[in-house]
Amino acid sequence: MSFRFKPLKSWSLRAKILLIFLLLISIPLSLQGVATYVDFSSSIERRTSDYTAQLVDQINRNLDRTLMEMQRLTLMPVYDSGVLSILRKYRGEDSLHQQPTVEERSKMQLYIASMTFDRPEIDSIQIFAGNGYTFSSLAPSAIAAYTDVERQPWYSRVEEARGAWVLLPPHRPSYYLDGNQSYFSVARLIREPNTNRTLGLVKIDLKQTLFKQLVDNARMEENGGIVVQNSREELFYTAPAEKDTETSKLLPDRIRELSGRSETASQLLKMEGNEYLVVSNYSKYSDINIVSYIPVASLLVETKELRNFTLLAGMVCLALAGAFATYFSYRLTKPLGTLVRKMRLVELGDFKQSVPAVTEDEIGRLGSGFNRMVEEIDRLVHEVYVLGMREKEAELAALQSQIHPHFIYNTLESISMLARQHGNEDVSEMTTALGRLIRSAVEQDQSLIRLGEELETAESYIHIQKMRHGSRLRAMFDIEEGLDDFLVPKLLLQPLIENAIMHGIGDREQGGTVYVTAARFEDEVLLTIGDDGRGMSEEELAALRGLLEEAGAAAAKMPATPLHGHGVALKNIKQRLLLIYGSDCDFEIDGSLGQGTAFTITLPFVTQKEQEVGIG
Known part of the structure; x- marks a missing residue:
């Protein structure tokens, strides 16, 4: 009997739900167990590595302190005149096998004993004279009286150091009468301070137990x-x-x-x-x-215990989950099976079918909804048809209510021509300028436009204002050559010019001048819009600067000091600049009472071509 595996799409809903339940339980459980084990293992290795690194570092530091003390001890004979005088006496070949006097031996033994005082890590200290005689901290019965130091295997390393201290690895010195012990040593040549002539050698033999003490x-x-x-x-x-x-x-x-x-x-x-x-x-x-x-x-002993516990707990949880999944999948899919059979009958045109609403959950509500759907299907079809007709009527009404911008332009053009026919040139010019303003605001759908186009909009606005103020309003433009293609935010200049006219010049009897300048400095362009009007007091200027500082914040607060209408438009300009340029722009205000006001905007120099290739 062969077993054929059905493709997933032909599985029953119950089998799919059971599979999903098992996967949703087993996969996270397995991943959590593996992640916990790996993380715990890595954590133990990392902490052990860090802790061990601190320990071996401390051992090495303690060893360095001990060796520093030993090398300091080896320097003591070099600077002791009494020791040097004795070593000079027994240096040459003429003193070969000549034994020092009792007084000299006693003096050297006391000196060496003082070096070993309260230093348990030192086994013994030897000072070898040039003729081979050995002065030692040990009793004469424990050490040879004469030693041919130059024949010792470690001597060449001490000689190569030329008076510097040398750390010798563990070895068995031949000058001990009982030569079974192994020591590591610190040694140094004893040389004449002035001539560097070798007089002897000092050697400190350290106990091997020093390392054991440091490790313990x-x-x-x-x-x-x-x-x-x-x-x-x-x-x-x-x-x-x-x-x-x-x-x-x-x-x-x-x-x-x-x-x-x-x-x-x-x-x-x-x-x-x-x-x-x-x-x-x-x-x-x-x-x-x-x-x-x-x-x-x-x-990883602890991690293995954790792994075994996690594996056992996972298997128990998986078995319980499988039992619960089997039971609940049956309970869940039984009403759905009944609903499917009823739907097949409805597909055949039998709208008298209904399912019993046994539960109050989603499946029960689905059955109740199915019953209502069968009863009201005709009415719903009718409502869908009526709603579709009404939707089309609403779309048609919306299309009819939309006025194309060209209708406004054509109307303004008709007004201008009518005014010109009646000899009213002022009304004609104002209407034409207004048309250009509206066209600039409506037709330009990009956020950045050429400076030349923005200046045309500004000139149209000033032309309209001159119709009102007459010769009281004067305007001066100073634009550096070559900046026509420089890109600026749309409607950047007009609000500032309006601000200068309304709040700077206003209804002053003598009127005033609005000036607009643009100059390039390397990769930046400075735009200045100012007036020679009434200006602002220090309090107003400080309040306005504070508002501009807050304009980039998400919740900007209005200043407590009145701004006489400056605030809203200037705040909007500052926020637009920050949105477009970020920190690459600057917006400053300056002025004083009776001396006018000036707004300076610093922008990065970007042209239309540069923006198209991605420089902007």
């Missing part, structure tokens, strides 16, 4: 380990976690790229099939790189 104080991760080495890949200390000794052996080879690369670095490394979070900290002072490694598996 830092409270590192229990499951992790730590490796201390220098840029020469010489191992100073290692503290592997339990059962992880193989990893501690492999790790120094894997962290070569981390050594000396930066003060702090972290990355994930795979070793022996396991992944480790490796955090290193490098000290330029000591050339020591401290590396901490933690198994990622130990970090």
